[in-house]
Amino acid sequence: MVRDGRKRAVRYCEMNFEKPLRSNVYVEHIPDSLKRLNQWVTWRYELRGQKWSKVPYKTDGVTLASSTDTATWGEFSDAVLTYESGTVSGIGFVFKQGGQLCGVDLDDCVDTDGIIKPWAREIIERLNCSYAEITPSGRGLHVICVGHLEKGFRQGKIECYPSGRYFTMTGDILPGCRTVEVGQTALDWLESTIRPKQQYSPHCQCRHYRGAESDDDILRRACDAANGEKFRRLFYGGDIGDYQSASEADLALLSLLMFYCSNIEPLVERLYRQSALFREKADRPDYLLRCFRRLRESRRF
Numbered sequence: 001m002v003r004d005g006r007k008r009a010v011r012y013c014e015m016n017f018e019k020p021l022r023s024n025v026y027v028e029h030i031p032d033s034l035k036r037l038n039q040w041v042t043w044r045y046e047l048r049g050q051k052w053s054k055v056p057y058k059t060d061g062v063t064l065a066s067s068t069d070t071a072t073w074g075e076f077s078d079a080v081l082t083y084e085s086g087t088v089s090g091i092g093f094v095f096k097q098g099g100q101l102c103g104v105d106l107d108d109c110v111d112t113d114g115i116i117k118p119w120a121r122e123i124i125e126r127l128n129c130s131y132a133e134i135t136p137s138g139r140g141l142h143v144i145c146v147g148h149l150e151k152g153f154r155q156g157k158i159e160c161y162p163s164g165r166y167f168t169m170t171g172d173i174l175p176g177c178r179t180v181e182v183g184q185t186a187l188d189w190l191e192s193t194i195r196p197k198q199q200y201s202p203h204c205q206c207r208h209y210r211g212a213e214s215d216d217d218i219l220r221r222a223c224d225a226a227n228g229e230k231f232r233r234l235f236y237g238g239d240i241g242d243y244q245s246a247s248e249a250d251l252a253l254l255s256l257l258m259f260y261c262s263n264i265e266p267l268v269e270r271l272y273r274q275s276a277l278f279r280e281k282a283d284r285p286d287y288l289l290r291c292f293r294r295l296r297e298s299r300r301f
Helices: 002-017 075-082 118-126 184-193 215-224 230-236 248-259 265-272 285-296
Strands: 040-048 049-057 090-094 101-107 132-134 140-146 154-155 158-161 166-169
Touching: 040 075, 040 166, 049 090, 075 090, 101 118, 101 132, 101 184, 118 140, 118 184, 140 166, 140 184, 158 184, 215 230, 215 265, 230 248, 248 265, 248 285, 265 285
Parallel strands: none
Antiparallel strands: 040 049, 040 090, 090 166, 101 140, 101 158, 132 140, 154 158
């Protein structure tokens, strides 16, 4: 039993450590309405723990970019030039606060034959067949539409964001989904029917607290700090390479968030749920409660 388990573990690691192929980008298919916006980055596959993460870089492909710092974004043409040089894995589009564009990320919705699963097809149709493309993995879809959301949310295989995120872009479009359309009705429907009715653990008392700063302001402040690189690798990259487990990485990120959120646990939880570390285990009602208790006991904040 132990021997077999070790063999499976070795095969698992070998599979995950094999770097994914560089993304194909069909630049001619990307709408001009997006190309004109100064909201472009490049990205690279980088191994973080046992996972290949898509880490954003400036259009020069040299300096790390942030989805909350407009100074790190650039022009479409510059991103494409860097991509064509072969130094990066792909290009990306960043959603800007107040930019009137929203991204809908549909995971694991394309089968091996390239057929879109019915639940995803329904969402695309409700979004007025707005611009939709297949993700670099070939198994998901990214949809970009005109609309407004107060904040992003995720549930299962569906994520919706108005800002603070970027999409890897392939230009591998779905037939009939070439242009960016208005999708507000569908966004409202997703928010009311798919978004979890309870976004925070039962112990959180002020679930709608936003404070004087917006989420993006807090994240920007954390990224700009002296230890901002550590924060970016945890929050945006989901990097657990420096920790013994994903849970230890969670504690490190939560400790940083506690500092920038003045120890307000509901606010920390809200931001943590937007991070690359958030996963199914962390969605259990007791998980973050125990994490907060461990931090208090260890006097990390």
